[in-house]
Amino acid sequence: MNLLARFLGGVSERIAAVVLAVAAAQFPVYFLAYGNTLAGAQMEAEARYRELLAEAATLHLGVEDFVRRHEENADAVFQASGRIHRSTLERYRRYSAMQEALRSAPAWERPLVLARNFDPAIHAAARFEPGLPLTLEAGAYALAGLLLAWLLTSLVGLAFRGGGARRADSFR
Incomplete structure (x- = not known):
């Protein structure tokens, strides 16, 4: 059971990382759309x-x-x-x-x-x-999303593990 929980925890961390990275990378696209509408x-x-x-x-x-x-x-x-x-x-x-x-x-x-x-x-x-922005700015926001995902999944993991130590390789 512990192996299954660790596997599912690792998968959910990866999914959260990808979702938050993609969502964060959308900010430059939204900012541009908002700015263009404001300009009009x-x-x-x-x-x-x-x-x-x-x-x-x-x-x-x-x-x-x-x-x-x-x-x-x-x-x-x-x-x-x-x-x-x-x-x-x-x-x-x-x-x-x-x-x-x-x-x-x-x-x-x-x-x-x-x-x-x-x-x-x-x-x-x-x-x-939404789009797939391939700019340096979007990459920076995607990295920020990855870091946020790592932080959030670490906090959730600590809460579910009762404050126990986090495995160093669980984010890989």
């Missing part, structure tokens, strides 16, 4: 922002004054358009800041930068399809 959303927000800027300029106003005047107007119709303009302005600023953060992040910081700048709407629109 940012371009649309910028187009709407430029419209606001042009309309404000024709009235010799800054965009903030233009929006504020709409928001503070006694007419409910102007207040409603002010809310739309404010949303457009905030979306443009938010997407521009997100785009800059993602573009300037080095490869090893990208997971954290993406987590800080994650937008569920961008994620939903990204239409991510």
